[in-house]
Amino acid sequence: MGGEVPEPRRLHRALSFGCGVPDEALHLVMGYVDGPRDREAASLVCRRWHRIDALTRKHVTVAFCYAAEPSRLRARFPRLESLALKGKPRAAMYGLIPDDWGAYAAPWVAELAVPLDCLKALHLRRMTVTDADLAALVRARGHMLLELKLDKCSGFSTDALRLVARSCRSLRTLFLEECFITDKGDEWLHELAANNSVLVTLNFYMTELKVAPADLELLAKNCKSLLSLKMSECDLSDLIGFFQRANALEDFAGGSFYEVGELTKYEKVNFPPRVCLLGLTYMGKNEIPVIFPFSARLKKLDLQYTFLTAEDHCQVISKCPNLFVLEVRNVIGDRGLVVVGDTCKKLRRLRIERGDDDPGLQEEQGGVSQLGLTAVAVGCRDLEYIAAYVSDITNGALESIGTFCKNLYDFRLVLLDRQKEVTDLPLDNGVRALLRSCTKLRRFALYLRPGGLSDMGLEYIGQYSGNIQYMLLGNVGESDHGLVRFAMGCTNLRKLELRSSCFSERALSLAVLQMPSLRYIWVQGYRASPTGVDLLLMARPFWNIEFTPPDIVRHVTADGELCVDRQPQVLAYYSLAGKRPDCPGWVIPLHPDA
Amino acid sequence: MSRMEGEGNAKVGGIGQEMPAAKEKLGSSFAVTCNLLSRYLREKKGGLAVSGIVDMPPAADVGGGAFRPPTTMNLLSGLEETSAAKTSAVDVELSLEKASTGQLLGAFPTENQDAENTRELAAKEEARQLTIFYGGKVVVVDNFPSAKVKELLQMANAGDGALDKAGTGNAVPQSLPQPAQSSLPDLPIARRNSLHRFLEKRKGRVIAKAPYQVHSSVAPFKQANSDDSWLGLGQEVPMKQLEM
Numbered sequence: 001m002g003g004e005v006p007e008p009r010r011l012h013r014a015l016s017f018g019c020g021v022p023d024e025a026l027h028l029v030m031g032y033v034d035g036p037r038d039r040e041a042a043s044l045v046c047r048r049w050h051r052i053d054a055l056t057r058k059h060v061t062v063a064f065c066y067a068a069e070p071s072r073l074r075a076r077f078p079r080l081e082s083l084a085l086k087g088k089p090r091a092a093m094y095g096l097i098p099d100d101w102g103a104y105a106a107p108w109v110a111e112l113a114v115p116l117d118c119l120k121a122l123h124l125r126r127m128t129v130t131d132a133d134l135a136a137l138v139r140a141r142g143h144m145l146l147e148l149k150l151d152k153c154s155g156f157s158t159d160a161l162r163l164v165a166r167s168c169r170s171l172r173t174l175f176l177e178e179c180f181i182t183d184k185g186d187e188w189l190h191e192l193a194a195n196n197s198v199l200v201t202l203n204f205y206m207t208e209l210k211v212a213p214a215d216l217e218l219l220a221k222n223c224k225s226l227l228s229l230k231m232s233e234c235d236l237s238d239l240i241g242f243f244q245r246a247n248a249l250e251d252f253a254g255g256s257f258y259e260v261g262e263l264t265k266y267e268k269v270n271f272p273p274r275v276c277l278l279g280l281t282y283m284g285k286n287e288i289p290v291i292f293p294f295s296a297r298l299k300k301l302d303l304q305y306t307f308l309t310a311e312d313h314c315q316v317i318s319k320c321p322n323l324f325v326l327e328v329r330n331v332i333g334d335r336g337l338v339v340v341g342d343t344c345k346k347l348r349r350l351r352i353e354r355g356d357d358d359p360g361l362q363e364e365q366g367g368v369s370q371l372g373l374t375a376v377a378v379g380c381r382d383l384e385y386i387a388a389y390v391s392d393i394t395n396g397a398l399e400s401i402g403t404f405c406k407n408l409y410d411f412r413l414v415l416l417d418r419q420k421e422v423t424d425l426p427l428d429n430g431v432r433a434l435l436r437s438c439t440k441l442r443r444f445a446l447y448l449r450p451g452g453l454s455d456m457g458l459e460y461i462g463q464y465s466g467n468i469q470y471m472l473l474g475n476v477g478e479s480d481h482g483l484v485r486f487a488m489g490c491t492n493l494r495k496l497e498l499r500s501s502c503f504s505e506r507a508l509s510l511a512v513l514q515m516p517s518l519r520y521i522w523v524q525g526y527r528a529s530p531t532g533v534d535l536l537l538m539a540r541p542f543w544n545i546e547f548t549p550p551d552i553v554r555h556v557t558a559d560g561e562l563c564v565d566r567q568p569q570v571l572a573y574y575s576l577a578g579k580r581p582d583c584p585g586w587v588i589p590l591h592p593d594a
Numbered sequence: 595m596s597r598m599e600g601e602g603n604a605k606v607g608g609i610g611q612e613m614p615a616a617k618e619k620l621g622s623s624f625a626v627t628c629n630l631l632s633r634y635l636r637e638k639k640g641g642l643a644v645s646g647i648v649d650m651p652p653a654a655d656v657g658g659g660a661f662r663p664p665t666t667m668n669l670l671s672g673l674e675e676t677s678a679a680k681t682s683a684v685d686v687e688l689s690l691e692k693a694s695t696g697q698l699l700g701a702f703p704t705e706n707q708d709a710e711n712t713r714e715l716a717a718k719e720e721a722r723q724l725t726i727f728y729g730g731k732v733v734v735v736d737n738f739p740s741a742k743v744k745e746l747l748q749m750a751n752a753g754d755g756a757l758d759k760a761g762t763g764n765a766v767p768q769s770l771p772q773p774a775q776s777s778l779p780d781l782p783i784a785r786r787n788s789l790h791r792f793l794e795k796r797k798g799r800v801i802a803k804a805p806y807q808v809h810s811s812v813a814p815f816k817q818a819n820s821d822d823s824w825l826g827l828g829q830e831v832p833m834k835q836l837e838m
Contacts, residue, residue: 094784178788206788281792282799305792329789354785356793414783447783474783500781525781567781 023052030056055079062086063495064520065103065127066544069577070111081118082147087127089522089571090472090497093152096524096569102582105129105153113140121147123175129153134160142167149175157182158209165192173201176209177230186211193219205230205254205279213238220245230254233281236290237265246272253279253302257287266290279327281305285312292319300325303332304353314339324348329355330368330389330416337372341379348382354389357418367416370397370423377401387412387445391419398430402437411438412445412472415452422449428457435464442467447474447499455482462489469517472497474525480507487511493518500525509537512572520573528568535570535590544579545572545590 030052033039043053059082062068073080087103089096105127112119119141127150134156137145145168150156158181164174165188174192181204189211192199199219204211209232220226220242228251229242235258243249249272257280259265269290271278278291279302288308291298298320303313310333317326317336323344328336330352340347352368369392376383377397383405393415401408411434415422424430431446431453444465446453453461458477462485465471469492477483483503487510490496494517498508504527512521532547539545548569579589785793 091784093787095787095790096784206791282796304789307796353789354783355789417783474781 023048026052027056036061058082059121060084064573065108066577066580067519067573067575070108072576074112074115078116079118080116082121082123083112083116083119084123084125084149085127086125087153090126091522091524091569092126098584098586099154100584101587102580102584103127104582105133109133109136113137116141120144121149121173123147123149123151124153125149125151127153128155130155131157131160135163138163138167144170146170147173147175149173150179151175152178154180158184158186158188161188162191165189166195169195170198171196172198173203174199175201175203176207177203178206179204181207181209183209186215189215189219193222197222198225199223200225201228201251202226203228203230204232207232210234213242216242217245220249224248227251228277230279235259236269236280240268240270243270243272248272248274250274251277251300253277254281256282257284258282276300277325278302279305282307285309288312288316291316295319296321298323300327302327304329304351310336318343320344322346325350327351327353329353330391331355332372333367334369334372334375337368338375341375341377344380346382347376347380349385350376350380350383350388351385352388352390354414354416357416367391367419370394373397374400377404381405382407384408385410389414389416391416392421392423393427393430394424395427395430395433396424398427399433402434405438407440408438409440410443411441412443414445414447414474415449417449422452425449425451426454426457427452428454428460431457432460432464435461439467441465443470444468445472446476447472449475452476454478455485458482459485459489462486465490465493467492469493470495472499473501474499475501477501477503480504480510483507483511484514487514490515491517495520497521498523498526503527505529505532505534506537508570509535512538513540521570523570524567526568526570532568532570532588532590535572536592538572539590539592542574542576543572544575545570546580546583547588547590548586549588 026049030042033042039053039057043050054076055078057077057080060073060077060080061084062073063086065085065087073083085105085108087105088101091097092101103126105124113136122137122141122145129150137148142164148164148168148171156179161176161181164171186209192202193215196219200223202219211232211234213234216229216231216239225248226246227248229246229249230251231254233254233256236255237259239255252271252275257266266287267290271291271294275294276297277300278298279300280287280291282305283290283303284307295316296319299322301316301320301323302325303316304327308316308331310331313328313332313336317323317339321343324346326340326344326347326349328351332340332352337352340350368388368390370390373386373388373390373393374397376386377400381404384407386401386405386408387410390413393413401411425448427448435441435444444461446461453476455478458473459482461471461473461476468490471490471493473496477486480503483501484507493515496515496518498521501523503511508521508523508526512518528550530549532545532549535545535547548571550568579591583589
C-alpha cells in the first residue's frame with residue numbers, strides 16, 4: 001500500500017472514565033478541538049464525550065443535504081453557530097444536473113431557523129432556495145445573522161435580498177456568487193447600503209444583477225470595513241466614486257470594460273490603496289495598464305474572464321511577482337506559463353480553465369501542454385493546488401510535478417480532446433510518480449482521453465492514493481478489472497466521481513463495496529443496463545442509490561438538439577435520512593425490499 | 595450488509611446477478627427468473643466448479659467477459675427456452691460471464707466467503723439462502739430448502755401465462771434493439787457554467803462591439819502573431835450545444 005495512510009486515531013477511554021475529568025474541564029478542552037475529524041473521533045469515545053462534543057460544536061458541514069435529516073442535526077447540536085450545507089452534485093456546476101433535481105433548502109430552514117438560537121452563519125451551496133425560505137430565515141435569525149452565503153444557488157429573487165438587507169443589520173458577509181437570481185430591481189443594494197454599517201464582504205460575482213453605482217458609493221461610505229466586493233458587470237468608469245471611498249478594500253472582482261480599446265476612459269480608475277486581490281471582467285490588451293501601478297502587490301489575479309492573449313498574459317504576469325493565486329484560461333499558453341514559473345515564486349494556487357475550442361482561433365493555439373506545466377512545477381515549488389485543462393501531457397511532466405511540488409494538496413488535470421495527437425499515452429507511470437511523491441494530496445482529478453490510462457495505471461491510483469479523500473476520474477482504465485483493482489486500494493476515499501468510463505454497472509457495484517470509507521459516488525457515462533438493476537448489488541443498509549435513466553425525449557432543447565446530459569447517471573450515498581422524499585419523477589430510487 | 599456481500603460470492607453471485615438484468619431487460623416474468631434460479635441450482639449440484647474462485651484469471655479473460663456487450667441480452671434469449679438443460683451458445687456465454695464474475699469476485703474474498711464456500715460444499719441439499727430479483731426489487735429468504743425451489747418454480751410457472759397477459763404492461767418490448775456494440779457514447783468534456791456564459795457573452799460582445807476591428811489593422815481572418823486575432827470577427831463558429 002503506497003502513500004502514507006494516517007494512523008488510526010486512538011483515544012483512550014481511560015481519559016474519559018477513570019481520571020474523573022470534570023465536565024467543565026472537558027468542555028474547555030473540547031473548545032480547542034476544531035478539526036471536524038478530531039471532533040468526530042472524540043464524539044465516539046463514550047457517551048459523555050459525545051454529549052460534550054455535541055454541546056460545544058460550533059460549526060458543522062453537511063457534505064450532502066440528503067445524508068441526514070435536519071431534525072437529527074438540531075437534536076444533536078443544539079448550540080450550533082455556523083452551518084454549511086451542500087446540495088446538488090458537483091456536476092450541476094457543469095450543466096449536467098437539471099434544475100428540478102432537488103436539494104431544497106426549505107426543510108432545513110423550516111426545521112432549524114427557530115430552534116438553533118445560536119445560529120449566526122449559514123452557507124448553502126448548490127441548493128434551491130426560495131424567497132419564502134429566506135423570509136423564514138430572516139424572521140427567525142435575521143437580527144443576529146452575521147454571514148449568509150448562497151453559493152451557486154437558485155430559486156430566489158431580489159425581493160428576498162431586499163428583506164435580508166433591511167432586516168439583517170449585523171450582516172458581515174453576503175455572498176451570492178454564481179446564483180441564479182430573479183432580478184426585480186436594485187433596491188436591495190440600496191437597502192443594504194442604507195441599513196448596514198458593518199459589512200465586510202459583498203459578493204454577487206457572476207450573477208446577472210444590475211446595480212446602481214451610486215448605491216455602491218453609499219455602501220462604501222457607510223461600511224468603512226468593506227474589504228471585499230465581487231460584483232456583476234458594471235462599467236469600471238462608473239465605479240470611480242466607489243473606489244475613492246472604499247479605502248479598506250482589498251479584494252475586487254467583476255466590473256467590466258464596456259468600451260474596449262478606450263483606455264482614456266479608464267485612465268481615471270484608481271483602485272483603492274490596499275487592493276491586492278483582483279479579477280477584472282472583459283479586460284483587454286489596451287486596458288492592462290490600469291493594473292500596472294499596483295501589480296507588484298497583487299496576491300491574487302483572476303484573468304479567467306478577460307480578453308487577453310497569450311502575449312498579454314506574459315506582459316501582465318511578468319509584473320506580478322507576489323502572486324499566491326492565479327486563475328486563467330488556457331489561452332495563457334505554454335509561453336505564459338513559462339513566465340509564471342519565472343516570476344511567481346510564491347504561487348500556491350494555479351487554475352488554468354478551458355477556453356474556447358473553436359478551431360482557428362488563436363486561443364486554441366494558446367493551449368497548455370507538458371512544457372508549460374513543467375515550467376510551472378520547476379519554478380513554483382510552493383504550489384498546493386493545480387487545476388489545468390491541457391491539450392497535451394506526458395509522463396515526464398507529471399513526474400516533474402511530483403518531484404518539485406511536494407506541497408500539492410489538490411491536483412486536477414483534464415486532457416482536452418481536440419488535439420489529434422497526444423505525445424505520451426498511457427500516463428500510468430507519470431501518474432504513479434506524481435502520487436508517490438505528493439503525499440499531501442487529498443483531492444485528485446484525472447480526466448483523460450480513451451487510452452489515457454491503462455488498467456495498470458488505474459490500479460496505481462488506488463495503490464498510491466493513501467490519503468486522498470476526493471477523486472474525479474474520466475476516461476481512465478480499460479476494463480472492469482481495472483476499476484475493481486483500483487477500488488481495492490482506496491481505503492480513505494470518501495467521495496468519488498466517475499465520468500465517461502468503460503465500466504459495467506456490475507463492476508461499479510463491486511468497486512463500491514471495496515471502498516470502506518466511500519460515502520458518496522456519482523457516475524455518468526458507463527455501461528448501463530436499461531433499469532439500473534445491477535446497481536442493486538451495491539445495496540446495503542443506509543446506502544441510497546438513485547438512478548437517472550437515459551431519457552432522450554424529455555431533454556430535447558428548444559432548437560431540437562439533444563442535450564448532452566442524457567446519459568444515465570448514478571448517485572449513491574450513505575444517508576441516515578432514508579429515501580429522500582422529494583425525488584423528481586425522472587430519478588429512480590433503487591432499493592432492495594425484503 | 596453481510597448478506598449482500600455473501601451474495602457476491604462466487605457462483606451465487608454469478609448467476610444471481612444475471613437474473614435481474616435479464617428480467618428487467620426483457621420484462622420477462624417471474625417464472626423465467628425462477629427458471630434461471632433452478633438452472634443455477636442444477637449447475638451447482640453438478641459440481642460446476644467452486645474451483646477457480648480463488649485463482650485470479652488471466653486479465654484477458656476477465657476483460658473479455660466484462661466487456662462483452664450486454665451479456666444479459668444473450669441470456670435473455672436463453673431465458674425464453676423452458677428447457678434449461680439445452681446446451682447452447684447462450685449457455686456458454688452465460689458460464690463464461692459467470693466464471694469471470696466469480697473470479698473477479700473471488701479475488702476479493704469477503705469475510706464470510708470461506709464460511710460460505712464450506713457451506714456450499716458440505717451441504718448441497720440443505721436449506722440455503724434464496725435471492726429473488728423481481729420487479730426491480732430483491733427478496734432474500736434465509737434457509738430456503740432447495741426442494742421447495744421446485745414448488746416455487748411450479749407456482750411461478752402456473753402464474754406465468756397470467757402474468758404475461760396481465761402484468762408488465764410497461765415491459766420493455768422483447769424485440770428491444772440490441773446495440774450491436776454497446777460502445778460508450780462519447781461524452782463531451784463539460785465546461786463550467788460560468789465560463790460557458792462568459793464565452794457566450796464574449797461572442798455577443800465581439801459581434802456587437804467589434805472592439806478589435808476598430809483598433810487593429812489586422813484583417814479579421816489573419817491568424818497567429820496578431821494579438822487580437824483570436825477575437826477575430828467572422829471566425830466565431832456558433833458554439834455547439836454539446837460543448838458545455
